[in-house]
Amino acid sequence: MKKRYYGKQTELALRNFPFSKNPAPIEFIFAIAEVKKAAALAHRKAGELSKEITDAIVTVCDEIERGLYNDQFITPGLQGGAGTSINMNVNEIIASRATELLSQKKKQITVHPNDHVNRSQSTNDVNPSAAKIAIIRLTKELLRCVDIAADSFHKKGMEYKSASKLARTHLQDAVPTTIGDEFFSYETTIRRNKKRIENALSFFYELNLGGTAIGNGINASLKYRQNIYKELSKIIGFKVIPSENLMSATSSQTDFYYLSQSIVCLLVDLSKIANDIRLLASGPNGGLGELQLLELQSGSSIMPGKVNPILPESVNQLYFLVSGHNLTVEHAAEASQLELGVMLPIIIDRLILSLKLASEVIENFAINCIDQITVNEKQCRLHLEKSTAYATLLSPVLGYETMSAIVKESLKTGKTIRELVIGKKLLTTKEFDDPISKLLL
16 A cells, blocks of 8 residues: 555545545646745755755655655645645645655654744745746646647638638628638737736746745745745746735735636637637538538537537637636635635636646647638638628729618619629729729738
């Protein structure tokens, strides 16, 4: 039987929070281990921790990051106590395993979860700091996937740069445009959302580590606070700095909410685009049929040959889900009380899940849907020619009233705008096509 390294505080947490198996995100746990490693090294530099204990803690933290104890991080993501149980779960495992390592070296030293592993720390500065580290990494992965999606829209725009089609407003015929313009607009929309997320992420490099319980640094020595950020930055591979006001950073959780909101903004736009694609790909015969999606699986257990837009639908559902997560983050951030954001566990749990799902779904959508789209240019042209869209384009040439009369006649007779304008000799074929050609350039 595999040895169990966690202790009493973890066991109490399991008793107090006997919820469905949904442990705290492992990315968050790994980041806590990095904080513990940095803290031990900072204490060693400050002369506040022995070399033996420091080395043992560092070794265990490295083992944790290699995934050796994943099955022992068992406290649930949903819990009371601001995440103290999560912090203690990590502290206990590190202390127990570090003591074991020292014993193997014939050293009778007991590493204590609070006195040594958690020295100069509090759950209230460890957990938010570790969460920010984990979220920075996950957000960078999301931004990579956002770039993939934006690039996919750009490539598709270039592929159909000059393919004319009917634009629609209020789901009614509007004006002529091109497939390229449509996809380039999607690209720009996605890239704007990337900027929003990057701006929100900039706040995550400011931590409250060293503030301990409420941000005023009680029980954390000056030497420790001078060293912890240097050590942590080396370990995690990017620079983090202390927040301008550690008490503010301990009590306010809106950095997490700001990022969560930015992700929702991205998914609002992506879901809207997914809806556009579903509509444009509707059919194949009874809908618009302008876009054709790659057939990925059968669309029905009863209707032969039916194909569904499953990946755009997954984007829609991602938005629904993350929007709900964001509401949870909002309420949890607002429920911070006095000096502490006590609802941090559920913020971390939901935001990390949102980031992971968003990355997975967006990359899949880009590669297996957007990149695989083909355009039925014949159908696009047919819809354009049968529409009243040319009327707007020609009204500066023939006048609004003239074109209004032409539109009414077109709707009544079924004749196209082109047929009526040229048939009435209001314009030659060349004069009719000239403004259209300029638009498509």
